[in-house]
Amino acid sequence: MHANGALTIEKGDPSTYNYNLTATGKITIQKDNIINGNVKSPLPITNQGTVNGTITVAAVANEPLPSDSYTAGGPHMTVPSGGSLTLAPGSYGIVTLNNGGTLKLTSGEYRMNELRYPNSAENGVLEINLAGGDPIAIKVVDKLQFGQESVVRLLPNGEDDSELVTFFTLQSSSVTLGRETYLLGNFNAPNAKVTLAKNSQLRGAICAEELLVERDCLFLHHDSPGSLPGPGNLPKAIAGEVEEISDQSSVLSDYALEQNYPNPFNPTTKINFQLPVRSEVRLFIYNIHGQLVRTLVNGEYESGKYEVVWDGKNEAGAQVATGLYVYVFRAGEFVMQRKLILMR
Numbered sequence: 001m002h003a004n005g006a007l008t009i010e011k012g013d014p015s016t017y018n019y020n021l022t023a024t025g026k027i028t029i030q031k032d033n034i035i036n037g038n039v040k041s042p043l044p045i046t047n048q049g050t051v052n053g054t055i056t057v058a059a060v061a062n063e064p065l066p067s068d069s070y071t072a073g074g075p076h077m078t079v080p081s082g083g084s085l086t087l088a089p090g091s092y093g094i095v096t097l098n099n100g101g102t103l104k105l106t107s108g109e110y111r112m113n114e115l116r117y118p119n120s121a122e123n124g125v126l127e128i129n130l131a132g133g134d135p136i137a138i139k140v141v142d143k144l145q146f147g148q149e150s151v152v153r154l155l156p157n158g159e160d161d162s163e164l165v166t167f168f169t170l171q172s173s174s175v176t177l178g179r180e181t182y183l184l185g186n187f188n189a190p191n192a193k194v195t196l197a198k199n200s201q202l203r204g205a206i207c208a209e210e211l212l213v214e215r216d217c218l219f220l221h222h223d224s225p226g227s228l229p230g231p232g233n234l235p236k237a238i239a240g241e242v243e244e245i246s247d248q249s250s251v252l253s254d255y256a257l258e259q260n261y262p263n264p265f266n267p268t269t270k271i272n273f274q275l276p277v278r279s280e281v282r283l284f285i286y287n288i289h290g291q292l293v294r295t296l297v298n299g300e301y302e303s304g305k306y307e308v309v310w311d312g313k314n315e316a317g318a319q320v321a322t323g324l325y326v327y328v329f330r331a332g333e334f335v336m337q338r339k340l341i342l343m344r
Helices: 158-164
Strands: 007-009 015-017 021-023 027-029 033-035 039-041 055-057 077-079 084-086 090-097 102-106 108-116 125-129 136-144 151-155 165-169 175-177 182-196 201-213 218-220 242-244 269-275 279-287 292-301 304-310 323-331 334-342
Touching: 007 021, 021 027, 027 039, 077 084, 102 136, 151 158, 158 165, 158 182, 158 201, 242 292, 269 279, 269 323, 292 304
Parallel strands: 007 027, 007 201, 015 033, 021 039, 039 055, 077 090, 084 102, 090 108, 102 125, 108 136, 125 151, 136 165, 151 182, 165 182, 175 182, 182 201, 201 218
Antiparallel strands: 242 304, 269 304, 279 292, 279 323, 323 334
16 A cells, blocks of 8 residues: 555554555554555555565655546436446446445446535445446546435445446545445545545555545455445444544634533433644543543644543443543543533
8 A cells, every 4th residue: 555645544454454554654653553564655655554564764755646538518417316327338427425325337437526415315326337347437537426325236246346436536625435334446646635435345456645444344455255244234343432523624723612412311421522733642531529530541642632431430341330421532731521410
């Protein structure tokens, strides 16, 4: 895996990557990740995981990224919610895939100004018929986007034909391959940052200016042994784990700790906090006697808004008693506390 820029592997669950990591910018490996390969960057490497190889701080050359030149235009096409739409190879304007819709394509070249999902769209399917054994190229000019729980389905051979599929986008804005997606193919975005969002699965390759792999993802190359678990079959975060709830591109000016919800609560409650900059974060639960009950957060996080669930248990995993508790948030030099009530 290579990035002509920064490369970040977010917290795993745990996650294993069976290849080398190289980047011309900073490499960050967060905890619960196993790298069965070497890691190399010209900048100091932040490693909270396990690297079963060498870690080298030395010059790394830019890799030539794929390049292409094309235009698109034509009718705007919309896949209805819960319905389907079949498109022949050709040139199109904006192609929109709505909630639960299926866009059916076949071998050949498609050019689109945009391939996108509305913000609320989930469970969209991009179904590609490769029965003839010929490749497909989906070339986007301005915006390539995959919504939450979207699926790339290849007929008739599934993952075995991932090398026949290429997505190419000319955009310079960020490309997000949405949360809990199931993706097959090559994804080329030489001018953009690509984010493989949390709980996503990919068989193929990503070539981008910058690459961010969020937590709990599974990434297999075309030739990697084994197979992906399938759409929706990766484990999700559990109580006590931190979930990001906003795009890191949003601008935040202050630290904040919100009141837990619900409050009073039983059996679980959510605590939200926000960070204007990358920070070391600590979030503790104390009883009214000042005794530590539970450490919910202890690590470094990027700027953003986050949510953590407390399940009313202490460090030993035992349920704590009904009563008043205090949660204390520390980020850099910022400290704030609030009260919460547990009712059994």
